[in-house]
Amino acid sequence: MAADASDAATAFLTALDTSLARAWREEDRQWRREDRQWRKEDLEFRGEERDWWHLEHMHREESRKWRRQDVEQRVLENARWVWGRYTEKNRRDVEEKGEQLRATSNLAALISGFAVVALVEFQFSDPTSTPDQSEILIVAYAATTAITVVMMLNSMVLCSFMLSNILRNGKSYVSEDEEAEFLFACRKFALSYKPGDTPPMPRRSFERHWETRCESDWRKAFRMFTYGVPMFVANLTLSAWLKFWYSTVTCSVVTGISILGVALWYRTQSTWGWHLLKKSDQNVGFSKSRFFPPEGLPFDWHARPRHAQSKTNHASSSVRAYNHNKNSSTEDVVLSPPASVDFRAPVQDVNPKNDAEL
Numbered sequence: 001m002a003a004d005a006s007d008a009a010t011a012f013l014t015a016l017d018t019s020l021a022r023a024w025r026e027e028d029r030q031w032r033r034e035d036r037q038w039r040k041e042d043l044e045f046r047g048e049e050r051d052w053w054h055l056e057h058m059h060r061e062e063s064r065k066w067r068r069q070d071v072e073q074r075v076l077e078n079a080r081w082v083w084g085r086y087t088e089k090n091r092r093d094v095e096e097k098g099e100q101l102r103a104t105s106n107l108a109a110l111i112s113g114f115a116v117v118a119l120v121e122f123q124f125s126d127p128t129s130t131p132d133q134s135e136i137l138i139v140a141y142a143a144t145t146a147i148t149v150v151m152m153l154n155s156m157v158l159c160s161f162m163l164s165n166i167l168r169n170g171k172s173y174v175s176e177d178e179e180a181e182f183l184f185a186c187r188k189f190a191l192s193y194k195p196g197d198t199p200p201m202p203r204r205s206f207e208r209h210w211e212t213r214c215e216s217d218w219r220k221a222f223r224m225f226t227y228g229v230p231m232f233v234a235n236l237t238l239s240a241w242l243k244f245w246y247s248t249v250t251c252s253v254v255t256g257i258s259i260l261g262v263a264l265w266y267r268t269q270s271t272w273g274w275h276l277l278k279k280s281d282q283n284v285g286f287s288k289s290r291f292f293p294p295e296g297l298p299f300d301w302h303a304r305p306r307h308a309q310s311k312t313n314h315a316s317s318s319v320r321a322y323n324h325n326k327n328s329s330t331e332d333v334v335l336s337p338p339a340s341v342d343f344r345a346p347v348q349d350v351n352p353k354n355d356a357e358l
Contacts, residue, residue, distance in 0.1 A: 072187075079182070079183045079186035082186065083179055083183065091170075093170075094167070097166055097214070097218075102163060104155065104159045105156045112148070112153050115145050115149050115232060116145075116149055118235070119145045122239060137241055137242055138242065140238050141235065147228075151224045151228035152225065155221045155228065162214055173204050185200035188200075222276060237258040
């Protein structure tokens with residue numbers, strides 16, 4: 001009886017152990033299947049992650065490439081903008097000098113024509129009889145007429161030739177070859193820039209052509225024109241003395257008016273003549289490039305000033321002030337740092353319209 005109970009208990013425990021072992025094995029198999037499924041999903045996720053990383057790497061490469069192209073395009077656009085400034089300046093210089101020469105030539109031709117017409121049409125005595133006027137007045141009148149016509153004619157011809165020359169050759173300084181050369185120089189400067197390098201400038205310009213080829217001739221033509229004006233007034237005075245030789249009052253009035261006119265001409269010449277005869281480099285106002293070294297590209301006005309140099313200058317100025325205070329005076333001097341001036345700050349009162357009218 002006891003043996004049967006022991007056998008039944010043993011059989012029950014064995015069956016229970018077997019069922020638990022079977023359940024554990026099934027659970028282990030299920031976990032292993034889930035583990036394999038998770039590893040498979042993990043491999044797929046890593047593959048997708050690797051693909052996304054590759055796409056992100058390609059995107060970054062494309063972004064860097066686009067950035068380099070964008071920088072090159074900006075350099076090209078800036079160079080074109082600077083070339084546009086030179087082109088506009090060249091056009092304005094040609095128009096300015098052309099109007100200047102045209103005005104002088106027209107006035108010289110007008111005065112010369114008046115003098116020639118006066119010489120041809122003026123009759124102060126009967127040609128078949130001996131004139132009552134002094135021979136000196138007649139010679140002086142003829143001489144002043146000839147001098148006036150010669151000066152004005154030479155001034156007119158010289159101005160006309162110079163005008164034809166600048167109208168013909170003015171556009172050659174902004175040709176396609178000049179533009180391509182300047183853009184290439186700007187691109188090379190941007191790629192190989194080092195601090196202190198000078199920005200490129202056009203190799204040829206109308207301004208240098210005017211200074212080397214036309215400036216001396218223009219000054220000569222203008223001087224002949226200015227000397228011809230008082231000679232024309234003197235010619236008018238002599239014609240009055242020849243025409244109204246019988247009326248001393250009339251001749252004196254004409255002479256006084258002529259003297260007043262010459263005085264007014266001399267004042268005008270002293271006020272404006274020297275300004276027209278000044279060279280181009282004397283007409284230039286303040287220019288940053290003439291006093292400060294370049295710090296960037298030709299379009300570097302937006303760049304910040306170099307703080308290291310300003311700090312060095314600040315320290316040296318403080319030391320000099322301290323030494324001066326120590327050696328020359330016993331009074332208490334408060335050393336204040338020098339005010340920093342930003343030479344790159346944009347000028348607020350610049351009017352492009354006024355600049356275009358100059």
